[in-house]
Amino acid sequence: MGIIVLVIVLICIVFSVQTFRYRFITLPVMRYFKRALPQLSQTEQEAMEAGDTWWDSQLFSGRPNWQKWHQIDAPKLTSDEQAFIDNELETLLSMLDEQQIRHDKDLPEAVWTFLKEHGFFAFIIPKKFGGRAFSAQANSTIVAKIASKSLSTAVTVMVPNSLGPAELLLHYGTSEQQQQWLPKLATGEALPCFALTALEAGSDAGAIDDYGVVCQKTIKGEKVLGLELTWSKRYITLAPVATLLGLAFKAYDPEGLLGGKHALGITCALIPTNHKGVKVGPRHNPLDHGFMNGTTQGSKVFIPLGWVIGGQAGIGKGWRMLVSCLSAGRGISLPALSAGTAHLCTRTTTAYSLIREQFGQSIADFEGVQESLARIVGLTYSIEACRQTTAQAIDMKKSPAVITAIAKYHLTEMSRTVMNDALDIHGGKGIQKGPNNYLANNYTGIPISITVEGANILTRNLMIFGQGATRCHPYIFQQIKLIQDSEGTERVREFDKLLMAHLQHTSINTLKMLWLSLTRGHGLSVKTSGPTQVFYKKLNWLSVCLSVCSDIAMLKLGGELKRKEMLSARLGDVLSHLYLASCVLKKYEHDGRQHGDFNAVNYAISHHLKEGFNALDCFIDNFTNRVVAQIIKRSCHLFGHGMKGPSNHIISILCKNTLSDKSARERVSHLCTVEAGGAIQELEQAYIEYKLTQSARSKFKQWQKRFKILDFDKSFAELVKMAQTDQVLTSEEAQSLVEAQDLRLKAIAVDVFD
Numbered sequence: 001m002g003i004i005v006l007v008i009v010l011i012c013i014v015f016s017v018q019t020f021r022y023r024f025i026t027l028p029v030m031r032y033f034k035r036a037l038p039q040l041s042q043t044e045q046e047a048m049e050a051g052d053t054w055w056d057s058q059l060f061s062g063r064p065n066w067q068k069w070h071q072i073d074a075p076k077l078t079s080d081e082q083a084f085i086d087n088e089l090e091t092l093l094s095m096l097d098e099q100q101i102r103h104d105k106d107l108p109e110a111v112w113t114f115l116k117e118h119g120f121f122a123f124i125i126p127k128k129f130g131g132r133a134f135s136a137q138a139n140s141t142i143v144a145k146i147a148s149k150s151l152s153t154a155v156t157v158m159v160p161n162s163l164g165p166a167e168l169l170l171h172y173g174t175s176e177q178q179q180q181w182l183p184k185l186a187t188g189e190a191l192p193c194f195a196l197t198a199l200e201a202g203s204d205a206g207a208i209d210d211y212g213v214v215c216q217k218t219i220k221g222e223k224v225l226g227l228e229l230t231w232s233k234r235y236i237t238l239a240p241v242a243t244l245l246g247l248a249f250k251a252y253d254p255e256g257l258l259g260g261k262h263a264l265g266i267t268c269a270l271i272p273t274n275h276k277g278v279k280v281g282p283r284h285n286p287l288d289h290g291f292m293n294g295t296t297q298g299s300k301v302f303i304p305l306g307w308v309i310g311g312q313a314g315i316g317k318g319w320r321m322l323v324s325c326l327s328a329g330r331g332i333s334l335p336a337l338s339a340g341t342a343h344l345c346t347r348t349t350t351a352y353s354l355i356r357e358q359f360g361q362s363i364a365d366f367e368g369v370q371e372s373l374a375r376i377v378g379l380t381y382s383i384e385a386c387r388q389t390t391a392q393a394i395d396m397k398k399s400p401a402v403i404t405a406i407a408k409y410h411l412t413e414m415s416r417t418v419m420n421d422a423l424d425i426h427g428g429k430g431i432q433k434g435p436n437n438y439l440a441n442n443y444t445g446i447p448i449s450i451t452v453e454g455a456n457i458l459t460r461n462l463m464i465f466g467q468g469a470t471r472c473h474p475y476i477f478q479q480i481k482l483i484q485d486s487e488g489t490e491r492v493r494e495f496d497k498l499l500m501a502h503l504q505h506t507s508i509n510t511l512k513m514l515w516l517s518l519t520r521g522h523g524l525s526v527k528t529s530g531p532t533q534v535f536y537k538k539l540n541w542l543s544v545c546l547s548v549c550s551d552i553a554m555l556k557l558g559g560e561l562k563r564k565e566m567l568s569a570r571l572g573d574v575l576s577h578l579y580l581a582s583c584v585l586k587k588y589e590h591d592g593r594q595h596g597d598f599n600a601v602n603y604a605i606s607h608h609l610k611e612g613f614n615a616l617d618c619f620i621d622n623f624t625n626r627v628v629a630q631i632i633k634r635s636c637h638l639f640g641h642g643m644k645g646p647s648n649h650i651i652s653i654l655c656k657n658t659l660s661d662k663s664a665r666e667r668v669s670h671l672c673t674v675e676a677g678g679a680i681q682e683l684e685q686a687y688i689e690y691k692l693t694q695s696a697r698s699k700f701k702q703w704q705k706r707f708k709i710l711d712f713d714k715s716f717a718e719l720v721k722m723a724q725t726d727q728v729l730t731s732e733e734a735q736s737l738v739e740a741q742d743l744r745l746k747a748i749a750v751d752v753f754d
Contacts (some may be wrong), residue, residue: 116188116641147340434751
């Protein structure tokens with residue numbers, strides 16, 4: 001014991017002698033880090049600096065402050081926003097017929113007019129320019145509700161309020177550009193699109209080969225300095241109908257007319273589509289959806305420098321603009337589409353599973369159906385929690401690129417799972433197209449959500465941990481920036497200070513991880529109470545494991561970690577499930593710990609803990625150094641983590657609670673549009689009547705079994721009449737049962753065609 005203490009004292013003395021430490025510790029480590037840690041390109045560094053961090057950095061640090069997390073106000077809508085949802089939005093929803101829109105491959109003219117006149121393209125535009133100045137929360141909620149009724153209309157509304165000319169003008173446009181275009185965008189006089197994707201540049205947006213050359217042209221007798229642009233873009237939503245084109249290209253100045261370097265970098269400009277040489281079309285057909293999507297081209301199209309967003313000062317700043325605005329838009333639009341789809345599936349599948357009978361009973365009574373139904377409800381709760389929380393981050397003026405990437409990837413993937421489960425339960429009802437099929441249109445829209453704004457494979461494998469590892473870590477990003485500069489004395493001192501803090505951070509987390517491993521997550525107290533307390537303890541355990549494993553991975557693999565995508569993506573999955581679980585707990589707290597919601601919370605957290613710990617295990621099992629891998633595994637969870645996902649009991653009780661608790665079902669599906677006279681309204685009415693007549697139905701079925709009634713030649717109404725004659729049912733019960741049966745049969749029917 002004395003020897004151990006002596007060694008510790010000697011180590012402390014060595015570290016305290018600054019000169020010795022600089023020469024024999026700091027400089028060698030600095031040189032090793034320079035070789036090992038990834039070198040950031042200019043575009044990567046701009047991407048890192050354009051965004052910021054939020055709760056993701058807390059989760060990555062291994063020390064999440066749950067009290068601070070819950071102190072963030074619950075997301076709210078203003079009175080103006082709620083009034084818009086109750087009035088203008090409800091009117092719009094009543095005008096939409098997705099079947100007709102898909103048939104016509106366009107919105108009706110009346111819908112286009114209504115969208116323009118009532119400010120559906122002006123959510124993000126300030127009131128001084130004629131916009132509505134809605135919050136991200138309102139923007140997201142509106143798009144989600146539209147998506148549950150008409151995905152084509154939701155995408156049409158989504159694009160002008162996401163990444164596009166308005167967003168770029170607000171953040172980077174000159175005063176003159178804002179005055180010229182924002183009022184027109186607010187009224188719909190100018191309809192925008194933004195052209196980024198090209199043939200060779202999809203997820204790798206920086207690879208665009210569209211270009212603009214700085215030159216002078218004589219126009220009306222005057223020499224004008226501008227750019228001659230050549231481009232060919234595809235997959236551009238609203239391009240076929242847009243009147244204002246936002247264009248991303250690489251700018252060059254071979255003659256040095258601007259007095260600087262020749263390759264100026266990615267640049268963004270605004271061009272009226274009626275400008276000479278601009279071509280829009282032909283259009284694409286995105287899985288038969290009715291929103292406009294197409295191409296735009298131009299060859300040697302001259303524009304003045306004043307059309308560059310930000311003017312001449314904006315040349316070469318396009319990448320920073322795009323990264324900053326993309327991270328915000330990614331956190332609003334696609335989570336909203338996912339939530340709309342999930343709420344649609346939850347509302348309809350809970351109802352359908354109850355009223356659909358097989359083998360003489362409701363299919364909701366079968367455990368196989370319950371397993372899928374519980375997954376629908378639990379994941380929908382998680383999707384909604386993440387949608388609300390991520391939009392709230394944007395309203396707090398955050399630009400958390402990692403969090404919005406998590407929301408985009410996981411919410412679109414979870415909505416795909418929810419939809420597949422919904423179709424499994426609906427069976428034939430889900431695959432026969434027509435006005436009565438309320439799932440098919442959203443089903444075909446899911447691959448679109450998964451593909452756009454950074455394909456999901458790229459988002460998971462390169463963005464979440466690729467940015468998270470450096471941006472969310474308390475010290476790595478600063479260390480990388482330091483070691484990429486010269487090794488002057490000041491740099492060494494700064495690096496030494498960071499190194500000591502980094503070593504202390506990692507040492508403390510390693511000790512915490514070992515203690516939590518021994519106690520299976522229960523070794524540290526959390527300042528929460530109630531049935532969710534255990535969840536916070538398990539999440540703390542997973543968070544500290546992520547922190548230590550990330551340090552080990554970056555130290556051992558360095559820059560190679562970027563190319564070990566299957567390894568880094570699993571660490572990204574750990575971070576993602578930590579964030580998703582955090583959102584679930586935040587929503588539960590802010591909703592007042594609704595008793596009817598706890599079962600959905602229990603399911604969602606159990607799911608995220610299982611997936612998070614499994615991702616950690618997959619990372620460890622595939623780590624390149626097997627000796628290190630075994631040490632990490634024993635250190636993370638010596639006796640196993642025990643995260644097995646939702647139990648059969650949780651599944652069963654969640655299904656029963658959702659089907660019996662009206663308010664709980666409403667809360668988890670409130671974004672679903674229930675139109676009077678539509679297929680969902682018919683299903684909803686059948687569901688309500690089925691529940692009201694369950695007692696009478698039970699007595700009727702017992703009567704059938706007891707007397708072994710042969711019903712092959714009698715209608716349901718005739719059998720009910722017989723039961724009434726036998727005084728098994730009252731006249732009121734008999735009438736209600738027949739009416740409920742008629743509604744049930746109508747709701748489960750499918751469309752037929754000549």
